[in-house]
Amino acid sequence: MPRVVLLGSSPGTSTAFGQPTPPAALTLPVLPGSPTVIGKLHGQIASLDPAPVTIVRSGEAEAHRGLPGHLVETADLAGALRAVADAVEDATENLLLLPANSLVHDELLYQITKSKRGALALITKEPREEDENGDFIVPDVPIDEALPEIGDRTLEGLPVRVRASKSRVISVGSAFHAVTRPNSVLLGPLHLHHKHAATLAEAARELADMAHLFGPEDDLVQLLVLGLVRRGVSVGIRGRRDLFFRRLNTQEEAAQAVAEMAEFNEDRARLNNAVKGADGFFTTYFVSTYSRFIARWAARRGLTPNQVTLISIALGVASAACFATGARPGMVAGAILIYFAFVFDCVDGQVARYARKFGVLGAWLDATFDRFKEYVVFAGLAVGAAISGVGDVWTLALTAIALQSVKHLLDFSFGAANRRRPPSPLPSVSLATSPDTELRAALEQRKIARSGGIRGLLRMWSKAGRNRAVYWARKMVVFPIGERFAAIALVSAFFDARVTFITLIIWGGVATAYTLTGRLMRSLA
Secondary structure: OOEEEEEOOOOOHHHHHOOOOOHHHOEOOOOOOOOEHHHHHHHHHOOOOOOOEEEEEHHHHHHHOOOOOEEEEEOOHHHHHHHHHHHHOOOOOOEEEEEOOEEEOHHHHHHHHOOOOOEEEEEEEOOOOEOOOOOEOOOOOOHHHHOOEEOOEEOOOEEEEEEOOOOEEEEEOOOOOOOOOOOEEEEEEEEEOHHHHHHHHHHHHHHHHOHHHOOOOOOHHHHHHHHHHHOOOOOEEEOOOOOOEEEOOOHHHHHHHHHHHHOOOHHHHHHHHOOOOOOOHHHHHHOHHHHHHHHHHHHHOOOOHHHHHHHHHHHHHHHHHHHOOOOHHHHHHHHHHHHHHHHHHHHHHHHHHHHOOOOHHHHHHHHHHHHHHHHHHHHHHHHHHHHHOOOOOHHHHHHHHHHHHHHHHHHHHHHHHHHHOOOOOOOOOOOOOOOOHHHHHHHHHHHHHOOOHHHHHHHHHHHHOOOHHHHHHHHHHOOOHHHHHHHHHHHHHHOOHHHHHHHHHHHHHHHHHHHHHHHHHHHHO
16 A cells, blocks of 8 residues: 655645635535545545645644644745655655645546556646657647647646657656646646655755745645656656546635536446556457446456456356367357357456455466466367367367467566566756756657667567557467457357367467567567
8 A cells, every 4th residue: 555645735826826725625515525625535545545644834734633644734845845755755655645635536546556657647648749759749839828728727737748659757847947848737646666765755855955946836746746757767647538636726616626527437437447458459349348347247246356257267168168079069159158258357357457356366366267268178179179070189289289388488487587677767867957958868868879779670660559550460469368269269160170270370370489579679679
């Protein structure tokens, strides 16, 4: 679980909005019990951190008294930055830094805190055309004119620049720090791996010494992300997408935000997030389009992911038994059953993500029995071939198994080696430097240095993946489990076991060669 740090308004914020009531003390009268903003937020984060650290200005402290956790009162921005440094520097858990006046969906908080990025900030990108470097093309106009609009109001947030190709923040602005061609806004929440806690604390203290350079429009999260970026920490970006987040400063804004939030279907967003975002072509278009609804039905009736896994295993064994008959009706029945065995293989993970029921046993069962179902079906096909007079295809079956085993070995061993590899450091620039030109120049030099030789080829291949046809071709060529089960189902339904195994061997051989080539190139690069 993360350590949560709630951040009050920065000095000057309430004056700028002309609001005497501290933003966190605003009420949400439409919601049951008419909770305050901070009361609702505490209820949401209780499962993450029952005793969060809250850092507020002295004038806001009364709204936070009596709430769980540790309250820190500060007189100015410098004091708030130093309080953040004290709160995070010894952290052994990941950190979630969240404005105390946030109105946010539970699902969005969950998605942010489950990120595997070392640092992640909630960003809204302005939809614009990209140039050849993967940067957004933004007109050279003042930031208040460049920000997008939703309805008749300007999108709230703070100016930053992101690089779409790397999905990370490359520059953050303040009253002192300039941003070259900003193309996005920073909304507020920041999730940080504890390995970066010391860096954040050091940057916060340095920024505290520069507090006299900042203005009333600068807030804590903005400055903290700025400090991380300029210290060479890769801060990933996450949009709101189909979920809601807004920072509230007036009672009118609170009423408007609650009405807007009610228009979002949080359960549908949670269901959509239960589906893996990087699945193969067959899984994406022929399974996940409806399997998520089976997952929701199963979760609401109390089925566990492990129980769904057992259903998938039973269907796989039944499919193998049908294939073992060798008769055409048995082959067709086996094809249908193996398809649904794969459907429920997807459903078990979707139930786990939707119901948030994860376990070591479930992960082990899922990974192990995927192979079991596949290989028992191979055995069924081979037995059926012998019974039907097709001939002995055990050599073909063993060859297909060997290819899959080699491919899995390549994937798992490369993944393990990659996890041990230290990340390539990003350039850092002094916080005392106002323009971001030095930082951007260093990033460009880094990109040029990495653009030659094998790295250049890999970069070109990565850029080619922006084309949708190339993207799906790359997904399919590696012969993921969805495509394998689809190939077994389709070919065995219309042909015999020999043709099925030949198809698996040819496609599996291409996939193994492609995977091996890619792993070698990335290792050399």
